[in-house]
Amino acid sequence: MESLTPEKLSQDEIERYRRHILLPEIGGTGQQRMKNARVLVIGAGGLGAPILEYLAAAGIGTLGIIDDDLVSLSNLQRQVIHDTGTIGEMKTRSAREAIARLNPHVRVVDFEERFSAEWAARKLALFDLLIDGSDNFDTRYAAADAAELTRIPLVTGAVGRFDGSVTVMKPYEAGPDGVLNPGYRDLFPEKPPAGLIPSCAETGVVGALTGVIGTLMAMEAIKLVTGIGEPLVGRLMLYDSLSARFDTIKYKRRTAKAAAE
Numbered sequence: 001m002e003s004l005t006p007e008k009l010s011q012d013e014i015e016r017y018r019r020h021i022l023l024p025e026i027g028g029t030g031q032q033r034m035k036n037a038r039v040l041v042i043g044a045g046g047l048g049a050p051i052l053e054y055l056a057a058a059g060i061g062t063l064g065i066i067d068d069d070l071v072s073l074s075n076l077q078r079q080v081i082h083d084t085g086t087i088g089e090m091k092t093r094s095a096r097e098a099i100a101r102l103n104p105h106v107r108v109v110d111f112e113e114r115f116s117a118e119w120a121a122r123k124l125a126l127f128d129l130l131i132d133g134s135d136n137f138d139t140r141y142a143a144a145d146a147a148e149l150t151r152i153p154l155v156t157g158a159v160g161r162f163d164g165s166v167t168v169m170k171p172y173e174a175g176p177d178g179v180l181n182p183g184y185r186d187l188f189p190e191k192p193p194a195g196l197i198p199s200c201a202e203t204g205v206v207g208a209l210t211g212v213i214g215t216l217m218a219m220e221a222i223k224l225v226t227g228i229g230e231p232l233v234g235r236l237m238l239y240d241s242l243s244a245r246f247d248t249i250k251y252k253r254r255t256a257k258a259a260a261e
Contacts, residue, residue: 006032006035007035007036007061008032009028009032009035010105012105013031013059013105014028016059016105017058017059020034026226030225030227033225033226034058034059034060034061034222034225034226035059035060037060037061037128037129037225038061038062038064038126038127038128038129039055039060039062039064039127039128039130039225040063040064040065040129041055041066041131042130042131042132042133043132043133043134044065044067044079044081044082044091044092044094045069045075045079045091045133046078046079046133046159046200046205046207046210047133047210047213048065048081048214049078049079049080049082049095049210049214050080050081050210050211050214050215051131051133051214052098053080053099053102054215054218054219055218055221055222056103056106057102057103058218059103059105059106060106060221060225061105061107062109062127063099063106063107063108064108064109064110064126064127065091065092065095065108065109065110065111066092066110066111066114066115067090067091067092067095067111067112068112068113068114069090070088070089070090070091071086071087071089071091077207078205078206078207078208078209078211079091081095081098082094082095082098090110090112093110095108095110096108096110111123115134115139115142115143116142117142117145117146120142120143120149124146124147125150128225129153129154130146130150130152130153130155131154131155131156131217132144132155132156132157133157133214133217135158135200137191137192140158141191143156144169144183144184144185145184147169148184151172153168153170154168154170155167155168155169155217155221155224156168156169157213157214157216157217158213159200159205159209159210160200161204161205162206162241163209163238163240163241164210164213164238165238165239166213166216166217166220166232166236166237167232167233167235167236168231168232168233169181169182169233170231170233171184171186171253175233175234179253180253181234181253182234182252182253182254183253185254186251186253186254209241212239213239216237216239220232234250234251235248235249235250236248236249236251
């Protein structure tokens, strides 16, 4: 996932990321890949906040943020990239300022608008990886369709009250069996009817839960960028915070298609 014009790590960056570089699985090569990666995060809210903070700290060179919302007081219980002083600001601007304080080596590209298929057709190809931290099904389906069309990986997650989930989509690639990996619509074929599933604003959500799921999403992104480990492709990780339990469900493409097709 290198950019077209790779930049070498500076001495300051080598010291900053030393704990990564010491890991044989990442090393200097993996850290260089992170520096040259271009990652777009949908939403600078409950999930987007920890995603952005950990990816910025990890040294992802270019972070895109798309969000059309303002910081409100009720956000601060979980959206830890914002603070009391940024209430009323655009979330993209507040997040950009926080990232600049955290790591000046990260370039932030912010879009003060809502993610849509039309926007993705114009801009998504500028990025190597898409992370969906949105809170509505319209955006989730649009993100999944756009990532598949653009042929870039998608990390997607969701939370509700005390539980959450994470998975990774690469439906344009085949697995070891020669069958294309599943996509979002293989896991969730249709959007639920409007109003069937209440939002967090209606039912509430534990703030720390968004940190758990957002951090897991950031970890999946780091694995994809550096090429280490086994991403959650074809696996849905579920977390129940009340029982402190993780479960993983495997899922497959509903209509099996050979990679050669």
